[in-house]
Amino acid sequence: MNAVPYLVAGYIFLIGCYGLATSRHLVHAVGCLTVCQSSTYVLLLAVGYRDGGTAPVFSDVRPGARPVVDPVVQALALTDVVVGATVTALLLALVIQVAKRHGTVDPDELSELRG
Numbered sequence: 001m002n003a004v005p006y007l008v009a010g011y012i013f014l015i016g017c018y019g020l021a022t023s024r025h026l027v028h029a030v031g032c033l034t035v036c037q038s039s040t041y042v043l044l045l046a047v048g049y050r051d052g053g054t055a056p057v058f059s060d061v062r063p064g065a066r067p068v069v070d071p072v073v074q075a076l077a078l079t080d081v082v083v084g085a086t087v088t089a090l091l092l093a094l095v096i097q098v099a100k101r102h103g104t105v106d107p108d109e110l111s112e113l114r115g
Contacts, residue, residue, distance in 0.1 A: 005046030013039035026095045026105040030088060037084040041077055048073025 016036030023029040048070040056068040099105050 005042060005049070009039045009043040009046065012036075012042060024106055024108070026098065026107060027092070029107070030091045030095060033091065034084065034088050037080070037087070040080055040084075044073050044077040044080060048077070 013036055016032045016034075016039065019032035019035065020029055023032055050067050050069050053067045053069040056071045095105060098110070102110055104110065
């Protein structure tokens with residue numbers, strides 16, 4: 001078992017978290033959250049990968065004759081992409097509304113939101 005994809009996924013996640021922690025712009029924060037989300041794509045692909053595996057289509061070969069990749073992980077990765085795009089669009093719409101209402105996208109200048 002190769003640990004490189006797992007390390008890459010962890011590295012991408014940490015880069016996104018670092019960018020989120022040092023962000024001084026709400027659009028930059030949304031981008032960093034998207035980078036964190038993309039680390040899950042790498043993780044799911046690493047989990048579902050099989051060396052020498054092909055697509056899970058059994059029309060011409062009997063099942064078990066050749067290694068195939070896991071179709072459930074592929075479906076989860078596709079769902080992850082769709083959910084990630086939806087969440088990013090929603091967050092960017094919220095950033096636009098904050099910019100319209102408060103005139104800034106700097107989190108430190110949003111004093112009206114403090115409790």
